[in-house]
Amino acid sequence: MTDLTNLTLVQAQRALHSGECSSVELTRACLERIARLEPCIHAFITHTPQAALEAASQADLRRARWKKEGGSMLPPLLGIPLAVKDLLCLAGVRCTCGSRILENFIPPYSATAVERLLAAGMVVVGKTNTDEYAMGSSTENSAFGPTHNPWDTGRVPGGSSGGSAAALAARFVPAALGSDTGGSVRQPASYCGVVGLKPTYGRVSRYGLVAYGSSLDTVGPFTRTVADAALIFEHMAGYDRHDATSADLPVSSTCLDDNADLSGLRIGVPDEYFIAGIQPEVTNAVRTAIAVFEAQGAVVFPVSLPHTQYALPVYYLIASSEASANLARYDGIRFGARRDADNLFDLFSRTRGQNFGAEVKRRIMLGTYALSAGYYDAYYGQAQKVRTLIQRDFDKAFEQVDLIAAPVAPSTAFRFNEHLDDPLAMYLEDVFTLPANLAGVPGLAFPAGFDSAHLPIGMQLMAAPFREDILFRAGHAYQQITDWHQAAPSLP
Amino acid sequence: MLTLEEVEHIAALARLELTPEEKERFQQQLSDILDYAVSLQQVDTRAIPPTPSVLTLRNASLPLDSNYAEPANALRPDKAEPGLNTEDLLQNAPSAEGNQFRVPPVLNVE
Numbered sequence: 001m002t003d004l005t006n007l008t009l010v011q012a013q014r015a016l017h018s019g020e021c022s023s024v025e026l027t028r029a030c031l032e033r034i035a036r037l038e039p040c041i042h043a044f045i046t047h048t049p050q051a052a053l054e055a056a057s058q059a060d061l062r063r064a065r066w067k068k069e070g071g072s073m074l075p076p077l078l079g080i081p082l083a084v085k086d087l088l089c090l091a092g093v094r095c096t097c098g099s100r101i102l103e104n105f106i107p108p109y110s111a112t113a114v115e116r117l118l119a120a121g122m123v124v125v126g127k128t129n130t131d132e133y134a135m136g137s138s139t140e141n142s143a144f145g146p147t148h149n150p151w152d153t154g155r156v157p158g159g160s161s162g163g164s165a166a167a168l169a170a171r172f173v174p175a176a177l178g179s180d181t182g183g184s185v186r187q188p189a190s191y192c193g194v195v196g197l198k199p200t201y202g203r204v205s206r207y208g209l210v211a212y213g214s215s216l217d218t219v220g221p222f223t224r225t226v227a228d229a230a231l232i233f234e235h236m237a238g239y240d241r242h243d244a245t246s247a248d249l250p251v252s253s254t255c256l257d258d259n260a261d262l263s264g265l266r267i268g269v270p271d272e273y274f275i276a277g278i279q280p281e282v283t284n285a286v287r288t289a290i291a292v293f294e295a296q297g298a299v300v301f302p303v304s305l306p307h308t309q310y311a312l313p314v315y316y317l318i319a320s321s322e323a324s325a326n327l328a329r330y331d332g333i334r335f336g337a338r339r340d341a342d343n344l345f346d347l348f349s350r351t352r353g354q355n356f357g358a359e360v361k362r363r364i365m366l367g368t369y370a371l372s373a374g375y376y377d378a379y380y381g382q383a384q385k386v387r388t389l390i391q392r393d394f395d396k397a398f399e400q401v402d403l404i405a406a407p408v409a410p411s412t413a414f415r416f417n418e419h420l421d422d423p424l425a426m427y428l429e430d431v432f433t434l435p436a437n438l439a440g441v442p443g444l445a446f447p448a449g450f451d452s453a454h455l456p457i458g459m460q461l462m463a464a465p466f467r468e469d470i471l472f473r474a475g476h477a478y479q480q481i482t483d484w485h486q487a488a489p490s491l492p
Numbered sequence: 493m494l495t496l497e498e499v500e501h502i503a504a505l506a507r508l509e510l511t512p513e514e515k516e517r518f519q520q521q522l523s524d525i526l527d528y529a530v531s532l533q534q535v536d537t538r539a540i541p542p543t544p545s546v547l548t549l550r551n552a553s554l555p556l557d558s559n560y561a562e563p564a565n566a567l568r569p570d571k572a573e574p575g576l577n578t579e580d581l582l583q584n585a586p587s588a589e590g591n592q593f594r595v596p597p598v599l600n601v602e
Contacts, residue, residue: 106583108577108583310535334584336584342596344597344598345507347595353510369522379532382537384544386532386535386537387543388541391546424524439546
């Protein structure tokens with residue numbers, strides 16, 4: 001039998017169904033690989049091996065009973081291992097958000113996205129590393145130490161969902177959850193050579209996702225193929241009354257066609273995403289991929305997103321402002337760490353000052369300033385208006401095209417400490433992913449080549465709101481005739 | 493460039509105790525970031541409404557000049573339902589007594 005850790009989600013589903021392997025065998029294979037390689041990757045903050053094996057053996061019993069006695073359908077992803085970013089709550093397992101302040105926080109409930117995948121039968125093997133409160137592009141801002149990129153352990157995996165991306169690249173699990181507020185699923189997916197989906201805002205419930213920038217936050221999956229992303233997405237998306245911004249629209253099951261014909265599909269290529277300063281190998285790989293789509297029948301033409309250059313400042317003002325309000329809850333009273341003092345003001349300030357990391361403090365400070373009396377209109381208010389212009393750019397573009405093709409990030413994975421002292425340089429890593437969050441549109445990142453250092457290059461497709469189906473169709477067609485997604489890093 | 497006093501004022505508003513080194517570093521870094529954001533001031537937005545949420549402007553047939561509207565599906569019926577378990581919630585409290593959180597004195601009465 002092949003190494004079970006190489007199975008994609010779709011393959012694992014088939015192997016379990018046909019009896020080729022059991023869930024305990026599959027889960028144990030994943031856990032053994034994690035135990036062996038985790039010291040050089042550090043994808044996880046918390047491991048849950050006992051609970052995973054217990055759930056896997058329950059899944060096997062359930063399947064055996066069903067095979068003997070029949071009855072209602074089995075849960076679609078029964079017995080398949082899953083890793084969850086440590087920013088999404090799983091009841092009874094600590095949720096740190098990569099922060100000292102939540103080091104011992106045990107959520108009493110699960111996030112809706114997690115709950116739905118548990119109901120679909122998945123088996124959680126652990127909580128993955130993240131930049132503190134998802135604020136970062138490298139996982140270097142995790143209070144628990146950085147994650148290493150499986151393609152080159154001297155480099156970052158991207159972030160903030162770097163632990164989940166690395167877990168996929170290292171073949172620790174066939175699927176993982178992340179969150180994407182400004183690129184935190186797509187950028188690490190690109191750096192680690194895996195598939196990452198940022199769904200439409202409101203498509204997947206944010207309930208139980210610890211809040212960072214609430215008007216931008218989305219929950220998305222990491223997988224190794226686009227078909228896998230479509231499969232898991234179907235089981236986590238949909239209306240949830242616990243999230244007031246959840247969209248009440250049906251989620252259709254995605255039937256992916258294995259013929260790679262994309263005749264009639266209109267793909268727009270925005271000049272604003274092919275600017276000076278991008279690593280030339282990235283531009284070349286994305287242009288080559290666009291030519292592949294063209295060869296598959298897609299019609300490619302230029303589109304313009306003229307306000308792209310403003311996305312970065314708009315994002316940092318809006319996300320930081322929302323963060324400064326959202327993170328006010330960490331006050332040392334109801335949950336989290338506390339630094340005692342003899343009055344409340346000092347208790348708050350000390351608790352927060354001594355437990356938050358530098359980037360979190362920086363963004364709280366920036367947001368507090370942008371929202372403060374006298375500056376609100378010039379900063380936060382103006383950013384919200386320019387956000388409208390960015391959103392209108394996308395609305396106009398999607399009147400002409402079905403998809404927009406672009407790089408995910410301006411470069412491949414960088415080395416540790418390369419940007420740590422320069423927050424602006426770090427922020428620039430997200431320049432091509434932020435606009436989708438500001439406009440609320442879905443984006444799919446998938447592998448499209450390697451640079452000369454053999455580091456993965458990702459490309460990104462964006463679609464109109466709630467049209468994840470077009471992303472899947474095009475991405476899957478691309479993966480029918482290319483094999484970038486099948487390359488694996490050589491690990492001991 | 494932000495002054496050190498401004499940095500201290502923001503830190504107090506945000507309830508963040510900062511070391512002298514942090515204040516100095518943030519003074520520089522926040523100034524750099526705000527300088528970068530100055531480009532936004534060049535955009536003419538006099539006729540542009542703000543976007544507080546991508547859902548509000550898209551889903552509803554709202555007049556474009558309205559600043560805020562609840563998404564249509566935001567509220568459930570106003571009926572009491574069982575919530576989370578008090579014991580589970582207090583388990584995460586740094587300090588609790590009975591069914592309550594313990595805090596230092598809020599008012600210091602002489």
